[in-house]
Amino acid sequence: MAVFPDPGNPQTMTHLPGDGTPRAWHPPYDLRVTDPDHASDADAGAVYDAAAEAYAGTVGTDISPATEAAVDRALLAAFAEIVGRCPGARVADVGCGPGRVAAFLAVRSVDAMGVDVSPGMLAVARRAHPGITFEEGRLTALPLADHSVAGVVCWYSIIHTPPDELGPVWAELARVLTPDGHLLVAFQAGVGEAVHRTEAYGTKAGLTSYRHSPDAVVRGLSEQGLHVQARTVREPELAHETAKQAFIVARSGSSPGLR
Numbered sequence: 001m002a003v004f005p006d007p008g009n010p011q012t013m014t015h016l017p018g019d020g021t022p023r024a025w026h027p028p029y030d031l032r033v034t035d036p037d038h039a040s041d042a043d044a045g046a047v048y049d050a051a052a053e054a055y056a057g058t059v060g061t062d063i064s065p066a067t068e069a070a071v072d073r074a075l076l077a078a079f080a081e082i083v084g085r086c087p088g089a090r091v092a093d094v095g096c097g098p099g100r101v102a103a104f105l106a107v108r109s110v111d112a113m114g115v116d117v118s119p120g121m122l123a124v125a126r127r128a129h130p131g132i133t134f135e136e137g138r139l140t141a142l143p144l145a146d147h148s149v150a151g152v153v154c155w156y157s158i159i160h161t162p163p164d165e166l167g168p169v170w171a172e173l174a175r176v177l178t179p180d181g182h183l184l185v186a187f188q189a190g191v192g193e194a195v196h197r198t199e200a201y202g203t204k205a206g207l208t209s210y211r212h213s214p215d216a217v218v219r220g221l222s223e224q225g226l227h228v229q230a231r232t233v234r235e236p237e238l239a240h241e242t243a244k245q246a247f248i249v250a251r252s253g254s255s256p257g258l259r
């Protein structure tokens with residue numbers, strides 16, 4: 001059976017050059033669910049630097065049915081519609097990797113830009129999407145002014161941040177969102193367990209991911225004054241998926257009602 005690469009699941013990554021054709025996956029490294037010392041931001045950035053070309057070669061540089069289920073793509077399209085209600089408003093794809101989400105939004109007339117901790121990933125993103133701006137930054141230190149973006153998408157980019165370190169991430173997202181801004185977060189769902197992989201993405205490096213608890217994410221967002229508008233947890237559906245997938249839409253503002 002063909003197994004497709006999962007952009008949020010390093011277990012499914014290979015380091016074969018990509019031609020857009022989904023390919024069979026064979027585990028190139030050890031996978032353990034454990035609780036090791038976690039990788040820091042810098043560690044994740046270094047791994048993604050080394051793996052940037054391999055990641056793009058396997059996952060591609062655009063959102064596609066090979067890597068996102070129909071529900072996932074529908075949520076991205078819904079988000080584009082929501083942020084599109086403010087024409088010209090800027091939206092940040094944070095932890096953008098090769099810029100797939102930024103590009104998805106841009107073709108739907110959203111003024112999208114990308115941010116990533118990995119210069120290697122940014123180089124790939126700029127090459128693939130020359131019309132989009134990509135800047136270096138961290139989830140906890142975004143190169144964005146206070147209340148300057150109408151939307152933020154974190155598409156499988158919080159997965160390397162330990163659960164007990166997400167508070168500053170939510171605070172930073174709340175800082176940059178406009179008062180009626182919107183947030184979309186995607187991640188593998190669990191109870192906060194760590195998944196450690198050796199030779200991640202075909203590199204020599206190890207990389208730790210976390211399966212965050214949707215309840216804990218909702219709590220963390222609420223603590224920063226972000227109102228959760230929708231939460232979706234779907235079963236693993238694509239052949240490569242080993243965990244439930246969670247998607248949360250939230251918005252800033254003083255009242256929790258829909259806008």
Ligand SMILES: C[S@@+](CC[C@H](N)C(=O)[O-])C[C@H]1O[C@@H](n2cnc3c(N)ncnc32)[C@H](O)[C@@H]1O
Nearest residue numbers: 007008048095096097116117118138139155157
């Ligand atoms: C699994 S990849 C997902 C990339 C992209 N969102 C996609 O769907 O293809 C995770 C990305 O998040 C970035 N990342 C991880 N931790 C980060 C952090 N603390 N700040 C900014 N980017 C981070 C990595 O460099 C990598 O590009």
